[in-house]
Amino acid sequence: xxxxxxxxxxxxxxxxxxxxxxxxxxxxxxxxxxxxxxxxxxxxxxxxxxxxxxxxxxxxxxxxxxxxxxxxxxxxxxxxxxxxxxxxxxxxxxxxxxxxxxxxxxxxxxxxxxxxxxxxxxxxxxxxxxxxxxxxxxxxxxxxxxxxxxxxxxxxxxxxxxxxxxxxxxxxxxxxxxxxxxxxxxxxxxxxxxxxxxxxxxxxxxxxxxxxxxxxxxxxxxxxxxxxxxxxxxxxxxxxxxxxxxxxxxxxxxxxxxxxxxxxxxxxxxxxxxxxxxxxxxxxxxxxxxxxxxxxxxxxxxxxxxxxxxxxxxxxxxxxxxxxxxxxxxxxxxxxxxxxxxxxxxxxxxxxxxxxxxxxxxxxxxxxxxxxxxxxxxxxxxxxxxxxxxxxxxxxxxxxxxxxxxxxxxxxxxxxxxxxxxxxxxxxxxxxxxxxxxxxxxxxxxxxxxxxxxxxxxxxxxxxxxxxxxxxxxxxxxxxxxxxxxxxxxxxxxxxxxxx
Amino acid sequence: xxxxxxxxxxxxxxxxxxxxxxxxxxxxxxxxxxxxxxxxxxxxxxxxxxxxxxxxxxxxxxxxxxxxxxxxxxxxxxxxxxxxxxxxxxxxxxxxxxxxxxxxxxxxxxxxxxxxxxxxxxxxxxxxxxxxxxxxxxxxxxxxxxxxxxxxxxxxxxxxxxxxxxxxxxxxxxxxxxxxxxxxxxxxxxxxxxxxxxxxxxxxxxxxxxxxxxxxxxxxxxxxxxxxxxxxxxxxxxxxxxxxxxxxxxxxxxxxxxxxxxxxxxxxxxxxxxxxxxxxxxxxxxxxxxxxxxxxxxxxxxxxxxxxxxxxxxxxxxxxxxxxxxxxxxxxxxxxxxxxxxxxxxxxxxxxxxxxxxxxxxxxxxxxxxxxxxxxxxxxxxxxxxxxxxxxxxxxxxxxxxxxxxxxxxxxxxxxxxxxxxxxxxxxxxxxxxxxxxxxxxxxxxxxxxxxxxxxxxxxxxxxxxxxxxxxxxxxxxxxxxxxxxxxxxx
Numbered sequence: 001x002x003x004x005x006x007x008x009x010x011x012x013x014x015x016x017x018x019x020x021x022x023x024x025x026x027x028x029x030x031x032x033x034x035x036x037x038x039x040x041x042x043x044x045x046x047x048x049x050x051x052x053x054x055x056x057x058x059x060x061x062x063x064x065x066x067x068x069x070x071x072x073x074x075x076x077x078x079x080x081x082x083x084x085x086x087x088x089x090x091x092x093x094x095x096x097x098x099x100x101x102x103x104x105x106x107x108x109x110x111x112x113x114x115x116x117x118x119x120x121x122x123x124x125x126x127x128x129x130x131x132x133x134x135x136x137x138x139x140x141x142x143x144x145x146x147x148x149x150x151x152x153x154x155x156x157x158x159x160x161x162x163x164x165x166x167x168x169x170x171x172x173x174x175x176x177x178x179x180x181x182x183x184x185x186x187x188x189x190x191x192x193x194x195x196x197x198x199x200x201x202x203x204x205x206x207x208x209x210x211x212x213x214x215x216x217x218x219x220x221x222x223x224x225x226x227x228x229x230x231x232x233x234x235x236x237x238x239x240x241x242x243x244x245x246x247x248x249x250x251x252x253x254x255x256x257x258x259x260x261x262x263x264x265x266x267x268x269x270x271x272x273x274x275x276x277x278x279x280x281x282x283x284x285x286x287x288x289x290x291x292x293x294x295x296x297x298x299x300x301x302x303x304x305x306x307x308x309x310x311x312x313x314x315x316x317x318x319x320x321x322x323x324x325x326x327x328x329x330x331x332x333x334x335x336x337x338x339x340x341x342x343x344x345x346x347x348x349x350x351x352x353x354x355x356x357x358x359x360x361x362x363x364x365x366x367x368x369x370x371x372x373x374x375x376x377x378x379x380x381x382x383x384x385x386x387x388x389x390x391x392x393x394x395x396x397x398x399x400x401x402x403x404x405x406x407x408x409x410x411x412x413x414x415x416x417x418x419x420x421x422x423x424x425x426x427x428x429x430x431x432x433x434x435x436x437x438x439x440x441x442x443x444x445x446x447x448x449x450x451x452x453x454x455x456x457x458x459x460x461x462x463x464x465x466x467x468x469x470x471x472x473x474x475x476x477x478x479x480x481x482x483x484x485x486x487x488x489x490x491x492x493x494x495x496x497x498x499x500x
Numbered sequence: 501x502x503x504x505x506x507x508x509x510x511x512x513x514x515x516x517x518x519x520x521x522x523x524x525x526x527x528x529x530x531x532x533x534x535x536x537x538x539x540x541x542x543x544x545x546x547x548x549x550x551x552x553x554x555x556x557x558x559x560x561x562x563x564x565x566x567x568x569x570x571x572x573x574x575x576x577x578x579x580x581x582x583x584x585x586x587x588x589x590x591x592x593x594x595x596x597x598x599x600x601x602x603x604x605x606x607x608x609x610x611x612x613x614x615x616x617x618x619x620x621x622x623x624x625x626x627x628x629x630x631x632x633x634x635x636x637x638x639x640x641x642x643x644x645x646x647x648x649x650x651x652x653x654x655x656x657x658x659x660x661x662x663x664x665x666x667x668x669x670x671x672x673x674x675x676x677x678x679x680x681x682x683x684x685x686x687x688x689x690x691x692x693x694x695x696x697x698x699x700x701x702x703x704x705x706x707x708x709x710x711x712x713x714x715x716x717x718x719x720x721x722x723x724x725x726x727x728x729x730x731x732x733x734x735x736x737x738x739x740x741x742x743x744x745x746x747x748x749x750x751x752x753x754x755x756x757x758x759x760x761x762x763x764x765x766x767x768x769x770x771x772x773x774x775x776x777x778x779x780x781x782x783x784x785x786x787x788x789x790x791x792x793x794x795x796x797x798x799x800x801x802x803x804x805x806x807x808x809x810x811x812x813x814x815x816x817x818x819x820x821x822x823x824x825x826x827x828x829x830x831x832x833x834x835x836x837x838x839x840x841x842x843x844x845x846x847x848x849x850x851x852x853x854x855x856x857x858x859x860x861x862x863x864x865x866x867x868x869x870x871x872x873x874x875x876x877x878x879x880x881x882x883x884x885x886x887x888x889x890x891x892x893x894x895x896x897x898x899x900x901x902x903x904x905x906x907x908x909x910x911x912x913x914x915x916x917x918x919x920x921x922x923x924x925x926x927x928x929x930x931x932x933x934x935x936x937x938x939x940x941x942x943x944x945x946x947x948x949x950x951x952x953x954x955x956x957x958x959x960x961x962x963x964x965x966x967x968x969x970x971x972x973x974x975x976x977x978x979x980x981x982x983x984x985x986x987x988x989x990x991x
Contacts, residue, residue: 005951028604030955105560106528106851358604360921361951369918372911421866424859427852429866431926457506457854461530 004364006032010210012185012200012223014038016049016162017333017350018216019169020058024354026176027062029361034177037200037208039184049165049280050078050260050273050344051157052435053097058351062172070496072168073160074276077488079135080259081344083447086269088397093447094259095343096132097155099439100125101474104467107458110442112467114426114455125446127475129439130154130482135259139485140492150481157344159260159273159280181208185217188227196327196366197223211364214357215331219338224321224331231322232337238390238409239318240402241268241340245295246282246312252305253279258488262342263302266290267402269342270302276498278308284340289402316340320382325374328366330357337382342392345385348435352381377433384434387415388444395419395448419450426452506533506854510705512683512697512720513713514539516548516660517826517843519667521711523561524847526674528854536677538697538705540714544660545805546740547766547773549577549753549837551929552595552653557844561670566989571666572658573768575986576751578633580837582941584757585889591622591941592752593836594629596641597651598933599968605952608936609920610961612949617958623940625969627933628652632976633752638985648975655837657753657766679703683719693820694720709855712824716807716831721814721824729811732883732906734899735761735833738809739788740775744800748983755835759894760791762835769986772796777809777833779896809833811879817871818864823850830875835885838878838929845874845929873927880909881930881938887913888942913944920946 009025009032011018022036059066069075080096101109113125126132130153134140144151174180183202191198199209200223215223224230236242251274261272268285283299290298296311320337324330332353339345356377360370393406394415411419421427422445428438459467486494506529511518514537522537529535558565568574579594599607607626614620624630629652632638642649672678681699689695697705697720712720730736749767756763761778776792783791789804813830817823825846832838849870855863886900887909905913908925915921916939922932930938953961980988 005954028952106848358952359950360919363948363951367918367948369915369921373915373921373923417865417869420862424862425856427863427866429852429870432924433926454856454859456852457532457856458528458851460505461528461532 006211006362006364008032008210009034009212009214010200010208011036011214011216013216013218013335014166014170015216015218015333016166016347017218017335018214019166019173020347020350021214021216021332021354022173022178023062023169023176024058024358026173026178028358033179034173035179035181035208035210036173037181037183037185037202040182041184049162049347050081050159050271050341051347052344053155053157054348054351055157064172067496069168070158070160070492071498073164074498075158075160075496076256076274076276076492077140077258078157078159078260078344079131079140079154082135082259082261083392084261084263086262086264086392086396086447087449091449093443094126094132094135095440095443095447096126096129096135097157098129098131098153099437100442101128101471104462107456107462108438110439111426111456111459112462112471114452115459116468116471118455123475125443128471128478130478131156133478133482134485135257137482137485138257138488139482140258140488141485150477159275161275161277181206185222188223190227194327195228197227197329211328212362213329215329215335216333218334219316221321221331221335223329224324224326224335228326228329230326232317233319233322235318235320235386238386238411239340239393240286240288240405241284242315242317243287243292243295244282244284244314244316244340245292245299246280246314247296247299247303247310248278248280248308249303250305250308251277251279254304256489256492260344264396264398264403265298266400270299271341272304276492277500279304284342286402320379323371323375324353324378325371330374332357336378339382339385339389342389343385343436345435349382349385353378380431380433381435383412383414384431385436387412387418388436388441390415391419391444392448395445395450397449419445423450423452425454425456427456504532504534507708507856508534508536508706509709509711510697510707511535511537511711511713512540512705513715513828514541514664514668515544515713515715516664516667516840517715517828518711518713519664519671520557520840520843521713521825521847521850522671522676523667523674524557524851526671526676527561528851531675534677535671535675536679536705536707537671538679538681538683538699540682540719543664545742545802546660547742547768548656548658548660548663548840549580549764549766550655550658551837551841552655553841554655554844557848563666563670568666569656569658569986569989572656572662573770574659575657575749575767575769576638576982577655577657577753578629578638578652578751580753580755580835581633582755582757582835582885585885585891586943587891589943591937592624592627592630592633593934593937593941594624594627594633595653595655596627596629596933598623598936599626599965602964603952603955605950606920606922606932608940608946609949609953610956610965612920612946613953613958614962614965615945616949620965621969623937625972626965627937628972628975629654631972632979633750635976636748636750636981637976637979638751638982639979648971654751657768659768679705683714686720691820694822708821710822711850712822712828713826715827716810718814718824718828720822721817721819721828724814724816724819727813727815729813729879732879732903733811733833733886734896734903735777735779735811736809737780737785737788737806738775738777738833739785739792739804739806740773741789741792741804742771742773742802743796744771745797746770748981751982753837757889757891757897758791758794759891760787761894761896763792763794764835777835779899782895813872813875816864816868817846818855818867821855821860823867825850829871832875832879832882836878836881836930838881841929842875842878846871870927873925874929876906876908877925877928877930880906880912881935883909884913884938885942888939888944890943913939916946917944918946919948920950
């Protein structure tokens, strides 16, 4: 037996981060008492949320039934993000899930495509990705498990109502022994000898002790920041957006699209996330370039349908805690850092924090090796995501001062190296820790109009006619497969229709 | 003659490194580059011990494995047995999986738990390849994913000269031209690029890209600074000889530590190569020869071949229009048999980043970054053997044990020692099971294990491990012997 096992875990804060953590710990740690304290008086940030495919792994860890979860959260499927007006007004591209085409030996498919383009082909790269093709047609079906079928290449995630998701996970967690306490944390008691957290005190005077504390209190960072004073590394020189305003509306316009839309605007970008019962919208912007009033006015003016509810303002600062795990406190979610949700990474970073915490679960001795490894991995992963987000802003051709600044800013060396390599011959080399695989980088590099000056010279060693025929067959197969799918709307109606 | 679209490539140096490069480039460029290899000296002698990854290179080249094995006196390799690194101990670093992770917790955590609760069987018993090798068996991996044989992987032991002959034949049939002669002079442009190499016989070799496969001499890349690792890895010389012995050896490379250095034994079909890696100021060549001959018959031995060894690397292996592949780029003493893998990874990287006018600098930066990472991780594993061994009978071992430990390795060792955490970096040649087997094999037992392993009752853990051990033993015993597997290969 481990000599000093953790007996009690206290999660401070509900919301998406808190309840995802509670659900996972409740499921996996059977002999540990898990408590979550939250206050109904404190609003959570959660708005309409978009996710990325690894979320299905989290659902599997929990053993969640997908249709039931989608029904409970008014969820829809997501196959891609559509980026509108990003390089310049009128431009549009998809960043789909899944990969493009089939590599031939050591040669990447997008290199074959680059060569075809250089010879005058205008066929979009999206034609070789089933998720993209189905997204454009508004179709959806669950992927086939038979790897011989084109339909097996479909990759998907979800859009859902984060408030309902937290509620769904809450009943999941409570059914597995997680105790929920209502209350507001007013004080944090530290141990004199080592500065570890001993307890938190609630507004009604109750004092809660635990061995391990999880800070899911959001931007405030009640434990990691306010009690343990962990500094924040500011990334606003790369990512200057510091506000968002959210406002849902009636579903209209393009309706229940199986993709998220991110539209560039004067001083930031707007999201559109279609759910079953409504459409989530928001405007992420830089307060130095746009007033709150102007942002709301712009958001209202661009809604698909009549607004549902008042605007909800959120303030933030891009960056990360210098350490996410300090002493006996692990910050998960917004308390650990923030990257704007341009690539729907917020929930994934929560999931990734939980997975790492389980892989490095400590004992009461809190050996510094667990802490060091957790922080090393989190920082590595977060910085790779950061680079990917910065790429969207750096490579633009828009006129506004906000976008000019983004274009001219110095970027991290790690990203500059990637851009240079891609701009030369479309080459990319991946870190094992990068959440976004090569096809994602290809989609966004090309989408942001970084056109390689040449292609991999080895492509010319392949039989050009054979390659061209194969590409044509593949595109036709992808197209036929997508066209045979039911509409997204119809599939949801059959699979997971929520009550209105 | 009209210029080919991918230009002219000159590979300077034959041997395994040069011919692997030539065969790989011939396959990848498909006749769109003009390739010439210069054989600068006699072909190699000696035996090769390879990792499973080389088989994917052979697949890329379209080499038939059975024919290759027949031509190269090859035997199968399921792993490496390290013995004597701490006196009286041995362990097997076999390919394939180690046990099986249960409920998301790595196998070695359960093993550690059992170990702490009063003792566990040797870790080797939970690696099917190790169990097979120990009992003299062999099987290729099964294609049925449910079979315990599905996770197997194997490398090869081959005669180096014969391997070169196979590659040479393949490459020349695919259009690689051959010149002969030692490198006389290297002519450079003002930019530092190589304009031509003049051979001793006077032949002038011009090319757009020069590949330095001249080994430790580094005739082309030698103008780049060398980062010396002799304080990290103490050996600087090796000696090898071949013994004609016919005996059914297990499918293993043997790496045995002795007072003078570490001895290797590579089994071939009609002989065995024995060698010693040592340090010249501590062991003279005659003593080294005696050590290398230990356990071999008195007769039927080849003349020994002594080679200097300099652990370290060129700070840039691609510079201007020159790229170094193999030992000209960097050397790590080869107890982990990564030497051919490093050549392969250099060739593959060159194919992926084939430089062309206009993008050479960008390609070189990435080539060098990836190559450096790859080599450093291999180096760290080599240091690990010295660091963890507990021999007290030779100054070499004290030097190796007490040398500085690079920070990424120190971090890795501390993580494992504390709680069995296996840290993996980018560009690793050796994956988790390999590191675990090495660390535990050398006696670095984690102080703690993943507490989530405690979710399974101890008795159940014990029973599961016992069952796994039994299945592996029974599976191994049901397989043909290594000798039978070799005899059954259709050439």
